Amino acid sequence: MSYKTIVVNLAVDADPAPILKLAVEFAQRFDAHLIGLAAADVPPLVATGEGLVYEGEVMQIQRLEIEKRLAELRGIFEKLVQTSVSSEWTQYICGPTRALGLLARSADLIVTADGGEDVFRAVDIGSLVLGAGRPVLVAAANAEQLLGKTVLVAWKDGREARRALSDSLPFLAKANEVVIATMEANSGDDVPSSLADVAVFLEQHGIMARTEVITGAADGDRLVAFARSIRADLIVSGAYGHSRLSEWAFGGITRALIRESGISRLLSN
Structure with missing residues (x-):
């Protein structure tokens, strides 16, 4: 048994280098195909002085900012991975936990850093593990390698x-x-x-x-x-x-x- 397809989650608000280097090493170790993923979503409600309201213009600005960040992460992914392993990139405008759940059906292993409180921009580790139906490797903070000795x-x-x-x-x-x-x-x-x-x-x-x-x-x-x-x-x-x-x-x-x-x-x- 081996991992033949590995998904790595790049959080939009974190330095992607450590988790990406870790995932690349896994792909090399197991001769696996690597899928890079980044996802984030716009909260449906916007806080204003009058409370929580729907604000189309603000939401559109936030969406454009997310798309810009996803493009940056794709560039980093392609630069660090290059031709060292078989790879592909995918991105979603939706919560990262949901995005990982969608990709889980075609993966042997999900690799991610720790999650966060903002479900629109950070993965919920508990929900991911219980819902993905795939093993989830949660890397130690800023770990760039895992020898597994x-x-x-x-x-x-x-x-x-x-x-x-x-x-x-x-x-x-x-x-x-x-x-x-x-x-x-x-x-x-x-x-x-x-x-x-x-x-x-x-x-x-x-x-x-x-x-x-x-x-x-x-x-x-x-x-x-x-x-x-x-x-x-x-x-x-x-x-x-x-x-x-x-x-x-x-x-x-x-x-x-x-x-x-x-x-x-x-x-x-």
């Missing part, structure tokens, strides 16, 4: 973790060390057995891994601390969440991994 697989015996494990196989196959860890308040006989089964699964793919049980209740900050203790530069995890009315409600570990910015994370649902 030590990969931590956060294991919880369920659909999401199993999906994340399979989705991360290309990274795991190239890692120097793979650690499968689970967090359990009471480690019964089924916990080591579950971890052993995962290790056997990876071994059948030519990947040797060691297992760890982190005692205590599941806690995202403790998981991240453990990742740092083993010097992991990538955390693989299933994303656990559900829609509560119009908002996503996440489990504690998923929330912690979404807000973590010091270590790259591959999240899958």
Whole structure:
């Protein structure tokens, strides 16, 4: 298994160079086709002294500014990528989360930096992971490379973790060390057995891994601390969440991994 098509998201309000260099390296590592994407939208309401109103002229100016920025990002993409990998460019006048969801149907992996609060100009990581149906690699802040020498697989015996494990196989196959860890308040006989089964699964793919049980209740900050203790530069995890009315409600570990910015994370649902 390998990634043959990778989508990289270039945020309109951020320096595109770090995430683009990272994505180019991935495309070279996996011999993949790279799709560059940038997207932003005009908010439907404009704030004025009289409140929130529709203002056609202001919205048109904002749209032109977005189109100018998208053209700039395309130029940067084409300059940095050149002929180093097979590539193409696409852009949308819509929210980046929606744009990535559209491209996800033709991609093996989505690569992005952390998101932001403005859904018209920044990706919502939680909504993307739970809605894309593809693994999402959220790069550490300003990371230009991800060696993936030590990969931590956060294991919880369920659909999401199993999906994340399979989705991360290309990274795991190239890692120097793979650690499968689970967090359990009471480690019964089924916990080591579950971890052993995962290790056997990876071994059948030519990947040797060691297992760890982190005692205590599941806690995202403790998981991240453990990742740092083993010097992991990538955390693989299933994303656990559900829609509560119009908002996503996440489990504690998923929330912690979404807000973590010091270590790259591959999240899958």
